[in-house]
Amino acid sequence: MDTDKLTKIVSMCRRRGFIFGGSEIYGGLSSVWDYGPFGAKIKKRIKDLWWDHYVEKRDDIVGLDSSIIMHEDVFKASGHLAGFTDSLVDCPKCKKRSRVDMLEKEDTTHYICECKNVIDITVNKPRKFNLMFKTNVSATEENPVYAYLRPETAQGIFVNFANVLNTVHKKLPLGIAQIGKSFRNEVTTGSFIFRMKEFEQMEIEYFVHPNDADKMYEYWVKERYSFYTDKIGLKKENLRLRPHTADELAHYARGCTDVEYMFPFGWSELEGIANRTDFDLKQHSEVSRKDLSCFSSAENKKFIPYVIEPSAGVDRTFFAIICDAYDEETVNDRTRVVLRLKPYFAPYRAAVFPLLKKNDELVNIAKNLFYDIRNKMPATYEDTAGIGKLYRRQDEIGTPFCITIDGDSLKDQKVTIRDRDTMLQERVSIDQVVVYIEQKSI
Ligand code: ATP
Numbered sequence: 113m114d115t116d117k118l119t120k121i122v123s124m125c126r127r128r129g130f131i132f133g134g135s136e137i138y139g140g141l142s143s144v145w146d147y148g149p150f151g152a153k154i155k156k157r158i159k160d161l162w163w164d165h166y167v168e169k170r171d172d173i174v175g176l177d178s179s180i181i182m183h184e185d186v187f188k189a190s191g192h193l194a195g196f197t198d199s200l201v202d203c204p205k206c207k208k209r210s211r212v213d214m215l216e217k218e219d220t221t222h223y224i225c226e227c228k229n230v231i232d233i234t235v236n237k238p239r240k241f242n243l244m245f246k247t248n249v250s251a252t253e254e255n256p257v258y259a260y261l262r263p264e265t266a267q268g269i270f271v272n273f274a275n276v277l278n279t280v281h282k283k284l285p286l287g288i289a290q291i292g293k294s295f296r297n298e299v300t301t302g303s304f305i306f307r308m309k310e311f312e313q314m315e316i317e318y319f320v321h322p323n324d325a326d327k328m329y330e331y332w333v334k335e336r337y338s339f340y341t342d343k344i345g346l347k348k349e350n351l352r353l354r355p356h357t358a359d360e361l362a363h364y365a366r367g368c369t370d371v372e373y374m375f376p377f378g379w380s381e382l383e384g385i386a387n388r389t390d391f392d393l394k395q396h397s398e399v400s401r402k403d404l405s406c407f408s409s410a411e412n413k414k415f416i417p418y419v420i421e422p423s424a425g426v427d428r429t430f431f432a433i434i435c436d437a438y439d440e441e442t443v444n445d446r447t448r449v450v451l452r453l454k455p456y457f458a459p460y461r462a463a464v465f466p467l468l469k470k471n472d473e474l475v476n477i478a479k480n481l482f483y484d485i486r487n488k489m490p491a492t493y494e495d496t497a498g499i500g501k502l503y504r505r506q507d508e509i510g511t512p513f514c515i516t517i518d519g520d521s522l523k524d525q526k527v528t529i530r531d532r533d534t535m536l537q538e539r540v541s542i543d544q545v546v547v548y549i550e551q552k553s554i
Pocket residue numbers: 264296298305306307308309310311312313381382383384423424425426427428
């Protein structure tokens with residue numbers, strides 16, 4: 113575990129307004145985080161990129177925005193009520209409660225707690241803990257009607273399968289894509305936004321004829337890997353595909369591959385791509401007694417589609433982008449922290465600084481330039497500190513270009529553009545600035 117890098121990233125995220133602790137002024141809530149002004153911008157860009165790539169640019173996938181609160185029977189059918197549990201064990205020495213599967217194993221009955229105490233699970237027996245959040249949707253406390261916050265967006269897709277199929281007039285293969293919040297009462301702490309109680313997912317349920325399922329599963333594994341390398345731009349050396357072994361697979365799944373990222377605490381899951389067979393639609397069709405089958409005219413019979421599920425986490429993608437971009441270098445004996453974000457993800461593409469903020473003519477030029485840039489791309493205008501401090505702030509939030517307007521700008525109508533990564537500066541005519549930034553923002 114690279115604790116040093118993790119600590120630095122967490123500190124930078126808080127200091128620069130990417131992530132704050134949830135309900136922080138009241139002492140916070142464990143594994144609950146809020147996105148600050150710059151974090152919210154990056155998060156939105158991740159979701160926009162995914163939605164545009166899969167929903168807007170493809171004919172075989174449609175979007176959905178289903179509700180978070182769902183009927184109890186949904187989770188009876190899906191198996192979450194009975195089986196969505198973690199096995200937890202209390203350490204008799206430090207009293208910490210941990211997930212058994214997260215502890216280091218000494219042998220089949222002995223696990224090592226974080227405090228290094230060895231826990232004998234035949235003595236300290238693990239208990240099952242359901243991860244779902246239950247809520248009362250009736251108007252009275254006396255006659256409660258329980259519903260649940262969804263632990264994955266997928267169930268909203270399955271229960272709407274027939275609604276969507278009957279309204280979009282499309283044939284299989286058909287994907288239904290959804291971005292939204294999911295809730296799991298996770299007990300682990302210390303992994304920053306990697307494991308949260310409230311998080312966001314980007315899921316596609318891609319419905320296919322059973323004969324096409326294996327081929328489409330292979331397709332989606334490749335497609336999702338290349339999305340992370342080509343679209344998100346994560347470094348290849350920090351990404352890998354890990355097919356699940358037979359004993360890891362859910363009983364209904366025919367295949368599952370995780371896309372893993374090298375986080376500061378080691379290789380961990382960014383996304384899972386699974387061939388879930390016809391399990392989900394069959395279960396919902398049995399419990400709801402609604403027909404969720406399709407008709408094959410080639411075979412002249414009905415069938416329940418198989419589903420391939422690429423299920424990604426928005427927050428883990430965000431975390432990976434920040435880890436990939438975080439860099440430190442020594443400049444003039446000082447440490448420069450720089451977030452080498454792809455321009456698309458940077459909260460601001462450019463920052464404009466007037467060097468003489470008391471000179472009205474110069475400020476006027478700077479403001480007009482700023483408005484021109486902001487018409488085309490996210491930008492900021494800053495005059496609240498000295499130039500060194502302003503550069504440092506923008507480097508840490510990943511702004512690719514800083515533009516200074518100085519006394520000479522009044523004479524030659526040129527400004528200085530500083531490149532975030534190389535720190536090289538170039539004089540550019542004011543009327544060429546927008547084009548310059550657009551051309552360099554690839
Ligand atoms: P893990 O094994 O890490 O708990 P999982 O296999 O339970 O993950 P899935 O149910 O496959 O996760 O969910 C799909 C994706 O949703 C994950 O790959 C991850 O990106 C995201 N995700 C799941 N649980 C959380 C969480 N508690 N916090 C943040 N993201 C999550």
